[in-house]
Amino acid sequence: MRYRPAISIALLFLLLLTATAAAAQPAPHRAALAVRWAGNRVGTYVVSFSEDSISGAELLQRAFGAALEMDWQAGGLVAAISGVGCHPPTEQTFCQCQGSGSCTYWRYFHLKGGKWVYSSQGATAYQVHDGDVEGWSWASADTPPPLYSFAQLTAPPSPTSRPPTHAPHPSPTRISPTAAPLPSSTAGSVARATLVASPSPSAQPSPQMGEGVLPSAQPSPMSGEAVAAASPSPSAQPSPTSEKGGAVGSITQNSGRTQSAPTKTQNSLITPLLALLPLVAVVLLALGRRGQRGYVLNSRTWLAWLLGALLLVSANPYYLLMLLLVCLSVYLTCTPPDGPGISGGLLLRFGLVITGFVVLFNFLTAHYGQTVIARLPSGWPAIGGILTLEGLTAGLLRGLALLTLLAVFAVFNRVMDHYELLKLIPRPLYRVGLAASVAVAFVPQTLAAARDIAAAQQLRGYRVRTRDLLPLFAPLLTLGLEKAVQMAEALETRAWGYAAPRERTRYRHVTLRRADFVVIITALTAAALALGVRLWGWLPDYSPYPSLSLPDFNPAMLLMLLLLTPAALALLRRAPHSPPQAVLGATRYEV
Known part of the structure; x- marks a missing residue:
């Protein structure tokens, strides 16, 4: 009972504040x-x-x-x-x-x-x-x-x-x-x-x-x-x-x-949620077998899988979530190759940061939609105006699509050996391909060297902080120059730039096994189906504008996405023997 006067005063204050705000509303x-x-x-x-x-x-x-x-x-x-x-x-x-x-x-x-x-x-x-x-x-x-x-x-x-001035029509x-x-x-x-x-x-x-x-x-x-x-x-x-x-x-x-907008609101979430169950089962199976070394698929196999995954990226949130689950299952089951490469976790963390920025930017700058959440003063540059739920949803969709693309390339970078990729370049484009391969491998090699330098300095008691990153740059630059000199010496030793032999010698011939054929066939089938539905317009993209509604779901997309899961299932199988290593050592150069 002792709080009743305070509650009464608070209610009176809110009533006066509401009346003042209503009276202060500008004329339309x-x-x-x-x-x-x-x-x-x-x-x-x-x-x-x-x-x-x-x-x-x-x-x-x-x-x-x-x-x-x-x-x-x-x-x-x-x-x-x-x-x-x-x-x-x-x-x-x-x-x-x-x-x-x-x-x-x-x-x-x-x-x-x-x-x-x-x-x-x-x-x-x-x-x-x-x-x-x-x-x-x-x-x-x-x-x-x-x-x-x-x-x-x-x-x-x-x-x-006015009355009609010409011969009247009906x-x-x-x-x-x-x-x-x-x-x-x-x-x-x-x-x-x-x-x-x-x-x-x-x-x-x-x-x-x-x-x-x-x-x-x-x-x-x-x-x-x-x-x-x-x-x-x-x-x-x-x-x-x-x-x-x-x-x-x-x-x-x-x-x-x-x-088509009124019909979209009648869609149900039950079918998409049921469609996620087989993909969730594959992810759980991958978590249970994580850390066990299975088959190592061929580089050509992963190129076919990459093509199918890229063609299945769309603007529909259902399909993006399913493709993310497929990428997660493959990522958990694959074993990274020996050689430089960008950490998949680093790519995904970078994708999460970019996704947050895209969502915030689109929410503050896209002043469209019918479901208004808040209003900012119109005098504010770029962000002034209404903030809508449709703008927030559009930002989430763009961020989810970007995160899915990064997840696809994170899987590809984890399983693909850059040197094996270089060997797949056609002979007429071999020199251009080598230059491109060296340029692409520069960033992964630099990141790997930075991690090694940071670990070595931590063993010596050095605390890695943001303001103390300058001592890392000097050894990193020196190591980069040393690797460049080693690359030049390796190219000169192998007579790079002179007449090349007709037949290239290989230390180990790469063969396609049964699992490779299965993954290639299923991935190319998914790529062909995805390309067909896009060309014929059977798979329209989803847009939350002008009013938010549930997206459409086509069960055929689930079948196409399931065609990418044999890669994870093949990796879950235990390999009969470990593949031989082509080159021993920390650094490897092949031309």
Whole structure:
């Protein structure tokens, strides 16, 4: 009971703070939008927003909602509006710009000084402020929408319209202003949506706005008579979208093209989780046999496995996690070769650091999406604006894809001998391959030498700290120069640069065994299937924009990923005898 006064005071303080914050909310800003489709059909919209500024892409997204299609893989390019345009990922963003003919795409304009000016920035970079008028035109030339002023687009709707001045056509039923209520002026609401018909007699109702087309021919928009108020048709109702700070209205228009976003939300997590079970079993089996030396596969085998793994990298988080499990199982079962190489653990730690940076950078700079988590002041450079769950998810996907690529190369570097890789280079490219091999092996050799020097100094009582790394550089540089001299002497001893013999002598001939054939066949099969589904578009990439949803899952991808696991299963088998070492010693040079 003694805490009741303190609790009452705290509740009163919170109530006053909430009331003050609600009273301090700024008045909503408004920006106008004019969209010109093919056939001179023009739609005008007025969007309200509470922020100081929003991007041109956000203005379109709040006006059209799910009817807006953007190519986020290409940096946020506008691909289609209400079904008009190109439809990624099945089509390229500039699908009508192929060849030397006309190039039709969505062109972006700003109203400045009473005239349209072609935008020099993309919609995701340009900031729209209160009172701005933006224009979009689907055309093959710099043809802007009709000229409107902000006052015309925001003026109260006229109660009557002009009678037709030409032979009337069967006109659609006009919707009265009271047929469908407009959303309130909250942050991001569409306050007005009108459509202007083409002056040609053959003008048909726009598929974007349905029944909002005026039946009569219209004069010049600047005369003030071309803008009429019409409530959106039932197929284009503004629907509130969950956003922190207020409802965001978006127009979902029936453009005749089925949107895939609503179907994605019906996906289930049960099937992908069940698909992970066989891969988890392989990883557990690899953990149980870790440390036991098994078969050593051929270098050609690992090249085939690398090709299959790289082609299976996608933007779907389910497939990326499965490929990570495959790489983990192979990494745990393989035995590193004798020779220099970058530690796989070092690569994976580096990948985790880069992944964290990518996630944070994308979350702070990608101001797109419908699920708003927080807001930063718009005056802050680069990071000012809304922070969305979709931006965070996109950063996680990019970081996961980068980590998967590093995991694939960590496995390849752990199992591949650089000298064996050099022997696989064709004879005409042998000299170039040797130079490339020496350059590639420079960093692994330097890292291995740095570890040896640090271990030797620790045995002498030297503490390795960040500020005391300078004494490591002198012996590291000296050791690097010594190895370079040894390499030059080895090349000169073997008559490098002179006429080479026709047949190269080998200390040990590399043969392909049954396990190698099995891994090569399965890996190449996975690579061929992955290439086929990519070329035919059967495996579209996943994007969390514009609203977050569960990705699709295709069981065929699980079968392709399982084709990479025979490498781990072959490594789990105990070798009948240890392979002979080609060269004894700490340093080995083969030409």
